[in-house]
Amino acid sequence: MQVLLIALALIWAPALAAQRAPGADPRADPRYVAPSPVLEMRAVLPVGDDPEFQFGPGVNIRAGWYVRASLAVLGGALRRDAATVGLARVEGAVRFHLDPFFEAPGCRRPEVGTLCKGIYGGVGLSQRFLGSGIGADDPAMLFILGIEGRRRSAGVWALELGIGSGLRLGATWRRSRGDGSR
Numbered sequence: 032m033q034v035l036l037i038a039l040a041l042i043w044a045p046a047l048a049a050q051r052a053p054g055a056d057p058r059a060d061p062r063y064v065a066p067s068p069v070l071e072m073r074a075v076l077p078v079g080d081d082p083e084f085q086f087g088p089g090v091n092i093r094a095g096w097y098v099r100a101s102l103a104v105l106g107g108a109l110r111r112d113a114a115t116v117g118l119a120r121v122e123g124a125v126r127f128h129l130d131p132f133f134e135a136p137g138c139r140r141p142e143v144g145t146l147c148k149g150i151y152g153g154v155g156l157s158q159r160f161l162g163s164g165i166g167a168d169d170p171a172m173l174f175i176l177g178i179e180g181r182r183r184s185a186g187v188w189a190l191e192l193g194i195g196s197g198l199r200l201g202a203t204w205r206r207s208r209g210d211g212s213r
Contacts, residue, residue: 068092071205073103075120078198083109085120091205099126101155109161117162124155124173149179149187157195171196182207 068090075085089103105120128151153175159168173195180188184207191201 069206071101071103071203073105073201073203075105075107075193075199075201077196078200081109081111083107083118085118087120089122089203091126094125097128099128099151100124101126116165119160119162120157121160122155122157122173124153124175126151126153126175126177128179149189151175151177151179151189153177155195159196168196175201177201177203 069092071089071091073087073089077083077085085105085107087103087105087107089101091099091101094100101122101124103120103122105122107118107120109116109118128149130149153173155173155175156170157173158170161167173193175191175193177189177191186204186206189203189205191199191203193199193201
């Protein structure tokens with residue numbers, strides 16, 4: 032477990048450090064808004080031999096203009112050997128957004144024939160805990176590729192494809208940020 036935490040720190044530290052030039056004060060930028068946590072709800076459907084589904088809350092925070100860090104706690108069920116087993120999952124990830132301010136065509140104002148595509152990629156750690164005395168799986172590295180839709184007043188939907196302990200599909204709803212970013 033310690034080795035995985037060190038590996039995650041080595042991945043996150045350069046991504047967070049690269050967000051600003053040395054000595055630059057981010058508050059000098061007129062778009063600056065202090066980072067605040069944003070609620071999200073996440074559903075994950077791992078693709079595998081045993082049917083499984085997880086759903087739960089999470090929180091994400093802007094860690095730079097293009098980077099978002101998130102933590103989620105999911106609960107669900109797994110069908111294994113003709114029995115249903117409860118499970119829990121804890122995930123932490125860092126996402127890099129290609130269009131963090133909804134500047135692509137069709138994102139600000141809906142136009143005929145345009146879609147607002149907010150593409151992002153991410154990396155993180157995922158830990159699954161199985162009930163019925165089975166115990167925990169080994170922590171797994173998580174790689175995510177996602178696409179977000181147009182920002183609405185209530186929030187933004189995202190669809191994800193991930194690899195971490197196998198292939199997985201995900202859907203996330205995030206509350207809108209007050210600063211106009213993803």
